[in-house]
Amino acid sequence: MKHNSEPTRRESRHTSTRDEIMEVARKQIAEQGAAALSLREIARQMRMTAPALYRYFKDRDDLVTALIVTAFRSFADTLKAARDSQSADDHANQLFAIALAYRSWARAHPQDYMLIFGTPIPGYKAPAEITQPEAKCSMDVLIDALEATDTAGELDPASTYAKPSPALLAQLNHWRKEFGYSASTIVLYLAVVGWSRLHGLVSLEIENQFEPFLGDIDELYRNQALELMKQFGVDTTAVTRKKKS
Amino acid sequence: MKHNSEPTRRESRHTSTRDEIMEVARKQIAEQGAAALSLREIARQMRMTAPALYRYFKDRDDLVTALIVTAFRSFADTLKAARDSQSADDHANQLFAIALAYRSWARAHPQDYMLIFGTPIPGYKAPAEITQPEAKCSMDVLIDALEATDTAGELDPASTYAKPSPALLAQLNHWRKEFGYSASTIVLYLAVVGWSRLHGLVSLEIENQFEPFLGDIDELYRNQALELMKQFGVDTTAVTRKKKS
């Protein structure tokens, strides 16, 4: 056995067909939905037999878990990239960019979005110990951006936003401590509120609930993203100016 | 053939086993999710054979469509009942009651909620001409309540809420005319915004996305429902007073 230097030829082949399996699976999910994912169909598309897949994944659930993890990472990476596309001190535009990226990722990968945040697959139960840290990473992008805004003194929830009740504050504080967040409790509050509001619009959109009466949601989404920021006390004039130019 | 007086014995038996089929199907959906719905399993639970079900539904899709319709009706009825539980001129409490009922129905019937607003079943495409009017009925409860509030002069979105852009207003107007709503365009705007915000919280909750870090969502939901109303310009003091008493 080689002590872990660079991967052998065989090893790299292994990981590359493993990647290919996941690629094909993702494509299948994108077309048919996650519930219709089939090992045999994947094998067929790869011109292999189904049992060969067991060299790469313990079973179907194992593959699904891997898909969920990569979907989460792709999602988190997209959010981070959006944030970093704006200058580091321009918090308003960072937040706005994150909000837009949230939606555009979901539109580009609707089935992955649903795989992550939506309906679980019939016989499948995601192992929380693997799934949860990944979910946290996405959430953290939002939390970090809000925290940075807060630190810069550009967040003023108190002026426009209701104070959480003591009971709610206690919950948020518990969360804050358990996960060791440096952000203030109110930042966590805004993060969870913001998340739920983006999710509400995005999930209804990708499930075509708006279509019959509104058609395109572009305008509504921008409107709501800005509105959300305003309610957080963020000055959005820089965003609107940039948008026009 | 009898001219349509009261239903014959046979007819009433027919509708009653039809109802039983749907009942069993609903139970199955509640336990396993809509994607796992199986005609054979339904028949088994009813101590029948599967082909007998074809006396009552053309095929599986036909059953699913019927389930969707009844789910929508149950949902809309619950919202209406909540509204009517408050006195007719107390618009604030009516809106609040609707918001609470929205969530509690979803919690009581999570799989039905997802059947209606969420992931479609793999091979199934809901016939829009049947599904859409039902969806409209639920939406109309919210719209009507907001319109009544507006007519009473208790809605003041302009003061706290961003004006929709001209493009968005045009979309909303198109919708308003196409469906013949008497409510103002801004009421439709508030309805769709309110819906998406309730949906965001509720759908994340029933998919257990909040659980790892927040546990119970009760406080957050109440907080957000009130916040939403405040942003619409509704005076919520009557609601909070009532809550305490």
Next chain:
DNA sequence: TGTACATCAGTGAACGCGCGTTCACTGATGTAC
């Protein structure tokens, strides 16, 4: 009131399908001496 007939509910067998997973196996790829 009784008889002949039509309608309907439900059965049981069968069709054809696809699925996840196991197993013993063949060849190829890599490793050790």
Next chain:
DNA sequence: TGTACATCAGTGAACGCGCGTTCACTGATGTAC
């Protein structure tokens, strides 16, 4: 450099399962005269 061996990728057959749907059928329920 060559040979013996171990490891791994992938095959093909099979198991056992469940599914939606069709078909010809049996009995029961209702209807007309």
